[in-house]
Amino acid sequence: MTGTNTTDRGTDDKTIVRDYFNSTGFERWRRIYGTTAEVNKVQRDIRVGHQQTIDTVLAWLQADGVTTGQTICDVGCGVGSLSIPLAKSGARVFASDISEKMVGEAQARAQQELSNNSSVTFSVQDMDAIAGSYHTVICLDVLIHYPLADAVQTISRLAASSEERLILSFAPKTPLLTLLKKIGEFFPGPSKTTRAYQHTERDIVAALQAEGFAIRRQAMTSTRFYFSRVLEAVRERNA
Template sequence: MANKALKNTAPSDPKDKQNDKQIVRDYFNSTGFDRWRRIYGEGEVNRVQRDIRTGHQQTVDYVLSWFKNDQNAVEQTVCDAGCGTGSLSIPLAAMGAKVYASDISEKMVGEGKANAVNPENPIFEVNDLAKLSGEYDTVICLDVLIHYPDRESEQMIAHLASLAKSRLILSFAPKNPYYVLMKKVGDMVPGPSKATRAYLHKEADVRRVLKELGFKIKRQEFTATSFYFSRLLEAVRN
């Protein structure tokens, strides 16, 4: 949900950061679920939601193209951490990957199960990213790090990396002067979307963490529409 960097406020009190997880869970199990189900779906949406849908789908398509180009989806184990309604998990499973899809929102997971053609693949489960376990050929986390402040995002990247046997794919909202300004402007615009906090991350910091964890960047892409911006990195073990 990289676009929420435009319109959501960050906490002024560091103690508030402890509430981020519960805020996100509550949001995506209530008003946020209806909003994002429309965005991830194919029905009628407003101009802003259509723009976000286009941006998110472009990020998903980049990931799918990497699997197609490598011709290695069949039988590969994949963890889709923060799967939403299954916009990535379901097509990956159709390509032959064995997908474990998790999300903190029970409603999102329920929608993913309803959208899936094969009830056995992907395997959808309600789970907190910090509690994910197991070992997978590829771990993917798209548009989720925006919910984590810097220190917590680095810890989360390290945790996800510990689950990945060979590859970790991440997307995040990059922090630079232009997007910081856009976020400040968005913060001044009232609206119901201001339900979760949003955090931008310096690309250099994300790359540093991946390097320290023993990964190198193999491929990268960038998506920018009017209301959605996201840096996508594919990191492989050295």
């Protein structure tokens, strides 16, 4: 969009994301993040990759005993793939998503899977409107939808709500993955998804450091169609 500024672009991207996940994208990603066999090869691969990212984050938190009794904010919670296991582990979870349909699905799954679903609170909320203070703030597979300037602003807002730990994932920008994206093997076509933005690890780390966070752990999930870099950052005083 020639001549638009960063704010306009961010607003456009946000509208696209909201509309997509409240319409055609909802059923598609509901299947991917579920257990149904009604998925194609690409969707099944993405399901596997996404679950590996979830498992990595859960392992980090459980190894540190963070889940029991801690407050965790899951931003961009989708259908509850992370929020529900966190609640099962004893955390007090505050989960939000820009998509009303995604939140509705997450609530339905929580009612089915949790004996005490009061341990997790779901809300339809823009990630830039996150308020309050939490021990840990997590934002997985969300920054891919936004250009760098908006991603940096989001990191700043999320950092303000994190008392100790901030965990993010993003689509890494490397020469190989940029090439794969161009030839159509990185993400599904534009008719099936939102805009996909890649970010360099240097830029994301710089944004975290600017907010007083230091990288503690990092991991890479790589399948044929799913690539996600995960960073765990802690406040400098806890590093």
